[in-house]
Amino acid sequence: MATATKPVSPLFTRGSRTPILSSVLLVAIGVPCVAVLACAGIFGPCWSAWAMDGVLLDECPAGRVVPAAHAQVSDVGRKDEGVINVGVTGWYADRYNNVGQTPVRRFSPTLTAIDPLGQSHVVTTKNGWDSTDDFDQWATITLPDGPDGDWKLDVSLDSPSGVAKTELTLPLYVPARVHVLTDSPLYKPGQTIKFRAVVLSDKDLTPLEDRPGTWVVTDNNGQTLLEQKTKTGPFGVADGNIPIDALAESGDWTVTYKTGANADTRTVPVHPFQLPRFTVEAKADKPWYTLGDTPKIDTTVRYTSGAPVKNAPVDVSFYDQGTVAEDGTAAWPVPPAWLAPQSLMTDAEGKVAIKLGSVPGDLVGRGRLGVQISARDETGDVANGSASLLYSQDRVAVSAVTELADGVVPSANNRIFVRATTPDGVPLRNSTVKLWRTGDAEAHATVEKTDADGVARYQMDPGEPVTVVVPALPWRPPVLRTTPTLTVNDVTDLIAGESPELTTRALLDRWATKATSCGALVEGANALTVTAAVLVDGSGHVVKTSPGSEDALVGACVADALGGQAPGDGHDRLWKFTLSLGGPQTPWLTASAENASGDDRSSDVDTLTSDALRRARSCAAGLDNNVEDLGEAWVWFTHTGSKAVDLRPVQLQTDAGTANPGVQACVARALGSLTLSDPATGDGSGILTVNLNFPSVPGYDKPQPTTWPGYAFEVAALTGDKDSAPVGTTTLRLHPGSLPDLRLRFSEILVKPGDTLELSALRGPNFSGEFPDKMVLQSGDRDLQKFDFDPKKRKGTVTIPKDARGFVHVSWNGAMAVAYVQDDAKLALGMELDKAKYKPGDVANLTLTSMAGTTPVAAGVTLSGVDQTLGTLATLDGPDSLARLAVTAETATPAFGELDARALQTGQIAGDNAAAATILRVSSLPAAAPGATRVSTESRETIDADYGVADAFYTFYPAVKDGVRAWEKQRQDSKDGIQMTPKIMVSIWEAALVAHPATDPFGRTLHLKVLPQDLLAFTDPRVLVSDAALLPEDIENWPAYVASESP
Amino acid sequence: MNAVNYSILALCGLTLVGSCSKLEQAAPTVGKNQQEDQTVREDGRAVDEPVPASPAMDKSEAMPPAPPAGAAAMGGNAGIAMDGELAAMPKEGMVGGKFHAEKKDKAADAGPEAPAVRAWFPESFLWQPLVQTDAKDGMAKVQFTVPDTLTTWRILALGQTRQGSQGGAVQTFLSTLPAYVDVAAPLKLRVGDVVEMPIQVVNQTADALKSALVVTVTGGAGQGGGAVNVAPWGSSASTVHTTANHAGKLEIAATLGSGAEAIDSVRKSVTVTPVGRPITQSRAGSLAGARTVSFDAVGDSVDGSVSVTVFPGELSLLRSEVDLAGNRGGDVASAAYAFRVSLEAGVLVADNEVPADSARNLGLVALQRLIRDTRSAGSDPAGVATAALALAGLGATEDPAGLDAHLAERMRDVVLQAQQPDGLWSLGSGVGLDDQLVASARCLWALQGTESKTGDEPARIKGARLRYTGALERYADRLTDPYVAAWALASGGADGLDAELGAKLAKTVTDALVTNPDGSLRLDPTLGGTSARTLGSSTAEATAVAILGLSRAKGNPGPVADLATGILGRWSPEAGFGGGWAGLTALPALASAMGGDIPDSVKIALFADGKPIGEGALDPKQKHAPVVLNVPGAAHELRVEATPAVPGLAFTAVATSWVPWTASAPHGLDLHVTAPQNPRLGVKTTLRVDIAGPTGETADIDIALPAGVDMGDAAALTAALAANSGTGTATTEEGAVHLKGVTLQNGLWSASLPVTPTLSGSLQSGASIVTLRDGETYAALPSTWAVR
Structure with missing residues (x-):
């Protein structure tokens, strides 16, 4: 039996092949060399490992070296140079059964790129491969051109220990914008959600075809229910569907299309619903009302078939929707009489007029009254509708955008854009607007013309700020509560030790209200808490009350009130509860x-x-x-x-x-x-x-005018030129602002490709520094054009490139000028049906047309048809739904409350002044969209030695088990009394190994000593032997035996 | 009730003018297609199908559906059950399935002059993801069929060019009729609801309308109509006393005029959901000869029916299950089973006997439930049992990157990590050894079912099996229970045992088989006490496991064919093979045991209480299509005959009765939902909700309303909550309102919510449930609203 209590020279203890290899090596390098090594006292490194595996180890490995590849790419892309770094790690086991790693120092790389269509491309290096300090190799490579998608880069590294491979996944997608649409805005459980995505290039919004992507659908719990890979077809369209479980919980589902780093998500509610059979359409007879007007809401109730709902009872309720906007002040409170509900009836045409009293003279600012209408038809069915009334103190409304967003700069030349509209927001186009400081004579007014969006531009010195007075709203004292209140809290039946059940609680609550009148003793309108304990006998009689209160008067009152009979249920109860008594809102x-x-x-x-x-x-x-x-x-x-x-x-x-x-x-x-x-x-x-x-009740105090330092201007809008009749006047209030160090300004805001613009720089009082002689026109973070700039005149001119589209800008020193390049070939879709009205079952013919200006153009169109009544339950997509893909800028605070980047891009702004004001409010222009055409990633293969051993073990294990069974049978037949010992177990194992050779990942024979502890436990004689009588009573620790003997 | 005294002749004449023949191939009451309310067009095409493209048109042009055909099929395979009526409903396209009443009245034969019945009422009717306009003229033409709803339809077009421009347009059109009849039907009713169903006639012409109105109700009780006189530009409303007397579909058909003079005809469909607790009885057998089975009446039952299904082989059952499996229960076992059915249905899809979409959709829906229900499966015994069930359903996945593969991997981890070193999966202290052996065998069986399709057994599963084998060896002397022995064999854990022990286990199973009255065999799970309930063992499962175990045992597998027939006897359309492991084991068991040739032509005849009531035939073109025959009422003596008699042909007869719920006691949490006093049609009233529970708790309340109760706008309801109690938000949907996050500030919460009944009659609410944050729930019993 060999023991390995201390290391022996590796030259003589390595694996079986090593002495032979060493001998070969010794022959190769000759005896003199051995002598030198011997003289130096160095027997390492393991030359056989160096020769056979390309690794340098002090001690030769037990078994073979298993190579594993790793690779890393930086900024690689199609037709773009990038860097790749590759290496091989040699995995080995030492004689102590430990697994180690070391670099393999000799290998030859081969690279193959596989595009998303599965086509292979050999990748060559620019200047060959160079080594790194840690024995990796690197090279400059360029991937071939090909489609978007997940590319694969196969890395094959041929080393002395074998070929090591790894694969890198390279998500190469051009940045895109995605639009997801569903066939309905709302679904019932059991229906199918159908969806489609349009994927457009972020750069120019052209469709990206054959673009891989994934549909992801989640339910109301956020669980992913569908992940389906697909790719776009013609016109960048991909579609799919998913059925909804008929037992699905109600809630919001999401449908997402992911492609590269870009995605769009649509949220759709899922719940049972039924469309109304008839609708209630209500509209005010005038867009807005002013002092003395009598508001009226014209309401039509009709079946979806178009037939009127005659003689239908109509219930109308009203609520105050509050102010539109008046310096952030509180809303004008509507007259209480307006809030009284009304009950009406439709006429033979299904119509009914809802009327209100005239607008009172105390109206301040603007406000809205909400109207909710509920109608019932002859079948008892109910449908609801709503409307909103607008009322305005003035006949015109104005709002302003200052070039300096925070306000008007005192005693400076300010540029102010003023938009004049009717109270409901209709611009007063091409009219005249006079502006003068409040307190000055109108004769001193500045007069300007408005543009096509009702916006006029003023240059003015506003002088120093004054005290601006905002009028007080009329006082509508609240209706005060004249009776006390009582609530019962924290009821416990101390005898039963629990809260009474709901029925008893309800009875108890009603009984306790006898003490409500005690609330009149509470000073003010505050609440006073009284803790009460009430003993009630089985007949329901109150035996004793014990109110606890700091206020003895109230306590006594409560005690008196709760005497007598209480809710009875046949047994004694000791109720403990608190009473919250509220005083009336009276003096x-x-x-x-x-x-x-x-x-x-x-x-x-x-x-x-x-x-x-x-x-x-x-x-x-x-x-x-x-x-x-x-x-x-x-x-x-x-x-x-x-x-x-x-x-x-x-x-x-x-x-x-x-x-x-x-x-x-x-x-x-x-x-x-x-x-x-x-x-x-x-x-x-x-x-x-x-x-x-008197009690302190919110709203009871009379409001008073408020003030703040700033500027107040009177504004008069005229129907035509400066001598024409006035439309109305109003007051404009502005806060003081401050001058920035630098402003950049384009001469035009709405431009077309090929237009030439002048860029001006305006300095503030604190500006210092020199201007450059070149400026750069940019779109996002792409440079479009570098142009000359005159530092002395602080002006330059730039021509918009032919392919420019959307927002372009020039930035310098923290200041930015922005212009918008319009698309002169916008897509116009048209739909025409062969009839205006159909019968059910008719076949309808729809003709679809697509034009760019006056020229026919091929387009990919998604058609979605729904019952329009769905709009009463959910928001339906509009025809400008795709326009959100084109929006490239954000407007934190829209100009005049409504003009933003989207309005600019969808062509809703035509006036130069309006465009200039909108540009001032653009808060950010995006950099490049997320996603990349160049990627960096890495991959590293590892050897799971444990897993490999386990796999081999389980394959081999039945043979050992059979061996043990055979041994058991033999012993039982011979009755020789021999029992299982670890040594016998080892012999059975080794015999099985001879009959069924098994090796681990390093090529080592699957001796017991190479097994990890969990697998070794399977080989314990006590586990393998089925007849325990064949086991000795004295048990030898099996793992310890194996560790000691290394069998 | 005399189920056979009603005449199908009368039914055809009154309800399906001009299309009585459709009834012969009508949609099933339990089939998948029936799940979608009002989703089948009169032309028979499922409305969710995209309108197919026409080759004659531009690439993306759509073709309208074929003209309404009198004999158009509606898909499915079961019958329309109606009050006092019997219908025999074969599978779509089947030969046979005739009624014994074949005459039609003149109205039924009115032909093309009669108006088509309006029955297709989609909310979304057109979906074309991509229509390409031509580059030369910028045009494309699209055809579509206008749905049956009289309304304004809205078409949205969103397009993009290859040059980078986008645009959109909206077009609306009105679909209407000069005069029409409408049924103001609710989405759902409950069994027992009695409704004065509103029928409205609208005249949009300058002439007075005088006509006959015929209203019939199928799937429930009710009939009405008469002469109607409607003034020019006027309307009139009447009602039909309608009773929803059993679950399924209730259809109300109203025809204005008659025959060739008919002006309009509409059919609305209402889902009728059962009220109460289901109780089923089942009978089965092979059709080697005429078979008679009888069912006893169930006390207090309020509804019931018998369904007879004849299966030509195991794939025919699988074919049915593709339609049915997704409709049962909401537990993990049902979902796992449904997913397994979708996997196994691949062979039917390949033979074009089941649409690929049906199997795919079944799998997708089942996966939704599995994901939802296994979310919190942990290492406790219940969690492991859940994971094992899910694994058994997921099987070996095709796509290793798929969602099902991810879920299977997670479930595999849960199961594997729960195995003890001694090879068993623990059920906790004090649990019987037999139970533990069975539970462990289930875990192992589920694990092995997820082996990769390449046949390689992953090492860790191999290890689990070896450990379990060791446990079987240890307890070999105690493996005397046939159910345990069957599971030990089926699990594969006995594969590693010596042959003698394996044979002993097989003998333990075969010795315990019991012969059914019809000659088939079964194995009863003999586990007793509470643990048997914990395991959810059933005879169907035990019998299936016996097949699996005997098939896996070395040597003669034994009478597995007779056992398979025994399993079929346990199958019903409503419950399948039953819950738990029954279905999951029955599918592979039947696949391994059933076989044999079925003659091309076999007629099936059904007699109820001695009278012939229907017949069907196997379809040689669809060799896996079963025949389904329905009988209303749950107490019958039925006789089933096959001509010729085929020993390998199995049938099941399942009777289902529903009994009323009983009240439960409050337990520190109490909910009262008080219906309004004397509610009146169309008049706003209040619904009182009171909760008592722990002080400071936050509760969610789901209130199931009677049909037709309008809760108005959710925002207004939330405002009402604020006014009442200061807490909670409301969401509404048809027939339900959900109140979230109400706080029991002093152990109580109350609110009075505005409601408006829009249907008169006697209408039941569902059970309303309050749920606390810790999951504690209390359900308030349904109540009945008498709306005048």
Whole structure:
């Protein structure tokens, strides 16, 4: 038996092939060399490993060296140079069964690229391969041209220890924009979601065909239910579908198309629904109303077939939608009368008019009234509709965009864009707008013409800021609650040790309301909590109440109220609960007693009068804190040996007002005859003041005008030129702003390819530095054109390139000028049906046309048809749905509240001033879209030695088991009494190895010593032997035996 | 109820004007196609199918469907069950399946002059992902069929050019009729609902309309109509007293006018869901001769039916299961089984006997449920059992990168990591050894079913098997229970045992087989006590496992064919083979045991209570198509005959009864949903909801409303919640409202919610459920609203 307690020279302890190889090596290098090595006392490294495997090891490995490849690419792309780094790691086992790694130092790389269509391309290096310090090799490579998708780069490294391979996945996709559409905006469980994606190039929005992608569908829990690989077809379209489980939970599902690093997700609700049989369409008869107008909502109720719903009862309710926008101030509160519900009926045409009272004169600013309408047809079916009314104090509305986004710069030449519209936002196009500072004469107004979007441009010195006054909103005092409130909380039945069940709770709640009136004793409108314990016997009689409250008066009131009969259910109960008592929102009286002379019983008088006045809260009912006051006081007297308190009313000589005779009489009755708890020890007197108190209720205080420092301008819009009739006037308020160090400005904002623009630089007072003589026109982060710039004149001109599209800009020193290059060949789709009206089952013929300007053009079109009534349950896609793909800029705060980059790009802005104002509000221009045409990635193969051993072990194990069974049978037949020992087990194992040779990943014979502990446990004699009588009673530790003997 | 006294003649004459022959091939009440309400066009094509492209048109042009054909099939294989009526419904395209009443009245023969019945009411009717316009003229033409809904349709076109421009357009059109009849039917009803079903006639002409109105109800009780007079540009409404008396589809057909004078005809379909708890009885046998089976009445049952299915071989059953498996239950076992069916159906797809989409969709839906239901499967015994069930359903996956493969890998990890060093999977302390051996065998069987298609057994599964084999060796003396022995054999764990022990196990199984009255065999799971319930053992499963075990045992597999017939006897359309492991084991068991040739021409005759009530025939063109015959009512004596008699032909007869739910006691959580007092049609009233529970808890409430109750706008409802209680948000859907995140601030929460009944009658709500954050639930019993 060999032991290996200390290392022996590797030259003599290595694997079986090594001595032979060493001998060969010795012959090859000759005896002199051996002598030199021997003299030097160095027997390593393992030359056989170097010769056979290309690795340098101090000690030769047990078994063979297994090569594993690794590779790393940096910035590789199609037709683009990148760098690849490759290497081979040799995996080996040492004689202690440890697994190690070392670089394989000699190998030859071969690279093969496989495109997404499966075609192979040999990849050559630019200047051959160079070695790195850690024995890897690197080279410059260029991938061939080919389609988008996941490319594979097969790396094959031929080394002395064998060919090592690895594969790199290279997701090579040009950046794209994705648009996902579903066949319906809403689904029922059991239906099928059909979807399609359009994938366009991020660079020029052209369709990307044969572009690989993946459909991913998730349910309402976010679980992925579908992952389906596909690729786009003609016009960059991919489609798919998924059925929804009929038992699916209700919720929002998502449909996502991922391609490269780009994706689009559509969220669709899934739940049971039914479309309404008829609809309620409501619309105000005027777009907006002003002072004195009488709003009317024209409502039509009709079946989806088009037939009117006659004589249908209609219920109408209203709610205040609040202000449109007026310096962020609160909304004008609508008259309460407008909020009263109405019940009406449709006429023979299914129509009904909903009318409101005239717009009152206290209207401030603008606001909206929401209207909800519910109609019922003759079958009892119900349908709902809604409308919104707009009302405006002024006949025009204006908003402004300052070049300096934060406001108007005092005493500077400011550029201000002012947009004038009707109150409902219709631009006052090509009209005249006069602007003058509030307080100045209109004659000093600056007059400008508006453009096609109702925007006028002003250059002005606004002077210094003043106090801007924002008018107060009218006061609509809230309706005050005149009754107290009560809620029951935290009910526990202490005898049962749990909360009563719901039925008992409901009864108990109703019973406890008997104590509601005690809330009138609570001062103010605040809530007072009373903890109560109530013992109720089996017949339901309250045996005892024990209210706990800091306020003895309230506590006593509650105790009285809860006496008598309580909900009974046949057994004793001790309920503990809290009562939250809320006082009414009505005035109340308090008293304050002072001692003037003699015996000081002011404290007692104070308590007595306060309790009396709390009971007499009704004395103050109806008093108003805006008009009423209580100039009322009493003089009190006490007399020696008497409990009586004498009171005499007096009129206070203050500004408190005049005593209210009614209140005075009521208070006199309430105070009646006050009695001290014990007789007075001496005569005394003093003043008792009675005060009127009002609860603090939100909205009860009258609002007042607010102010802030800034600028106020009067604006008058005229129908035509400056002498024409006014449309209306309004006030524009602006905050003060500050000048930046530098501004860049283009001469035009809306441009076309080939146009020439002038770029101007405007310096601020703190600017310092020199201007360059070249500037660069960019689109995203791509340079379009470098152009000359005159540092002295601070101007330059640039011509828009022919292929430029969308937003272009020039940036320098933190300032940026932006212009938008318009597409003059936009796609116009048309649809025409052969009939305007059909019958069910008819075959309809639809003609689809696609034009670019006046020229026919081929287009890929998705058609989706739904019942228009679906729009009452979900938002339907509009014809501009694809336009979001074209939006390349963000507008954090749209100009004039509505003009943003999308409006600019979809052609909704035609005026130069409007475009310039919109550009000022563009908050960011995107860099390149995510995704890349060049990628960096790596791959590293490893050898799982354990797994390899396990695989070999399980294959081999039945042979060992058979061997043990045979041995058992032999022993049972011979009855020789020989029992299983570790040594016998080893012999059976080795015999099985002879009969069924098995090796591990390193080529080593599968001796017991190479097994990891978990597999070794399977070979324990106690596991393998089925007849325990063949096992010795004295058990030898099997793993320890194997470790010791290394069998 | 006398089920056979009603005449199919009357039915045809009253309901399916001009198309009585369709009834012979109508859609099944339980088939998959029936799941989608109103999704079958009158021309028989499923409306979700894309309109096929016409070769004569541009590449992307669409062809309208074929003109409505009187004999158009609607797919499926079961019958329309109607009150007091019997229908024998063979599979689509089958030969036979005739009714015994074959005459039709004149209306039925009215032919093309009668208006087509409007029955296709989709919300989405057109979907063409890509239509290409021509580069020369920029045009493309598309044809489509206008659906039957009278409404304004909206077509959206979104397009892009190769030059990088995008655009869109919207076109709307109206589909209407000068005069029409409409049924204001709800989406769903519950069994027992009695509805005054509104029927409305609308006249959009300048002439007064005088006509006959005929209304019939199938799938429930009700009939009405009469003369109607509608003023010019007017409308009139009437009602038909309608009773939803059993589950399935209730169809209301209304025809304005008659015969060639008919003006409009509409058919609305309502899903009727059962109320109460299902109880089933099943009978089965082979058709070597005429067979008679009888069913007993179930006390208090409110609904019931018998379904007889004749299977020509195991693939015929699989064919049925592709339609049915997705409709059962919502548990892991049902989902796993459905997924397995979708996998096994590949062979039928290859033979074009099952549409590829059907199998794919079944698999996708089942995978949805599996993913949802295994989300929290952990290392506890319940989690491992769930994982094993899921694994058994997932089987060996085709695509290693697929979602099913990912799920299988996760489930495999759960199962493998739960195996103890002694080779068993633990069920916890105090569990019987037999139970543990069975549970372990199931885990191992499920693991082995996921081996790769290349046949290589992964080392870790091999290791699991070896460990389990070791356990069997240890407990060899105790393997005396035939059910345990069957599982030990089926699991593969006994493969490594010596031949003698293996033979002993097989003998233990075969000795315990029991002969059924029809001559088939079964194995009863003999485990007793609570643990048997824990394991969910069933006779179907035990019998299937016996087949699997005996087939795997060395030597003669024994009477597996008779066992297979015994399994078929346990099958029903509603429940399949039953829950748990029954289906998962039955499918492979039948596949391994059933065989033999079936003659091309076999007629099946069915007699109920001694009277002939229907017949069908096997279709030689679709050799795997079963014949399904339905009988309303759950108590019958049935006789089934096959001509010629075929020993290998198996049949099942399953009777299902539904019994009312009983109340449960509050347990610290209580929910009252109080129906409004005297609710009136179309009048807004309030629904009171009260909850009692732990103070400070947050609860979600799902309220199942009666049919036709309108909750209005969800935002308005949330506002109502705020006004009532200050907490919670509401979402609404047809027939339900969900209140989320309400806080029981003082152990109570109450709200009065606005509701408007839009149907009059006696309508039942469903059970409403409150759920606390910790998963504690309480269900309030359904209530009945009498809406006037």
